[in-house]
Amino acid sequence: MTEPSFLTTTRESYDTVAEDYVARIGPLFEQEPISRAMLAAFAEQVRGPVADVGCGPGHVTAHLASLGLEVTGVDLSPKMIEVARRQHPELRFFVGSMTALDLPDGELGGLVAWWSIFHLPPEVLPAVFAEFRRVLAPGGRLLLGFHVGDERLSPETAYGHPVTYDAYLLEPGKVADLLGRAGFEVTARLAMEGRKLPQSCLAARAV
Structure with missing residues (x-):
């Protein structure tokens, strides 16, 4: 089966930028107390293992682990996973796509997709969200x-590198x-301003 082009371009682009991505994104995360507060609230509600989907170099995975969660990082880019394993x-960590997670039905208590649906064409989102629901147990947190x-x-x-992916802005x-x-069931919404692009966080529960 032919892989969708958006997966190919996203993988190749992040393989290219991985090392420089780490240098820039890690310090930014340390300057985002509101983001960390959302992750902390998520951690308090989760019961069971967690997947950090689109984990990149693993900085959010490591933060979730520091909050006491049993967490695994998943990313489309083999180079990002290589960096994540080296740093943590x-x-x-394992290579995988959020469009088809290599996880059993209902295995997870929680799933985080932290700025990682950015490269999904909107028409793909229903199938991806259905995949998130598949791997979460009833009552699991997203x-x-x-x-x-x-x-x-x-x-x-x-x-600092050429890329070939597209990126999509989404309405909450x-x-x-x-x-x-x-x-x-969406349980919380947060709007964040002050960055180049406005951002939103949605917390939800599998029903």
Whole structure:
């Protein structure tokens, strides 16, 4: 079966930028107390293992582990997983796609997709959210972070390197509606300003 082009371009681009991505994103995360507060609230509600989907170099995976969670990082980019394993050798990481997670039905107590649905075409989101619901146990917790808007971006460079991916800005109301159709109840919403692109976090429970 032919792989969708958005997966190929995303993988290749993040393989290219991985090392420089780490240098820039890690310090930014340390300057985001509101983001960390959302992750802390998520951690308090979770019962059972957690997947950090689109984990990149593993900084959020490591933060979740520091909050006492049993967490595994998953990323499409083999180079990102290589970096994550090097930086956090005590944690588990594997290469995988959020479009088809290599996890049993109902195995997880929680799933985090922290700014990692950015490169999914909107028409793919219903299937991805259904996949998130599949791997979560009833009552399992989901936390999404994403960039807000209604636009497709096609940058030519990122993190000092050429890239070929597209990126998508999403409207929180539409994302919440899609989550509801996939079997989730949205339990909290947070809007964040002050960055180049507005951001939103949605917390949800599998029903």
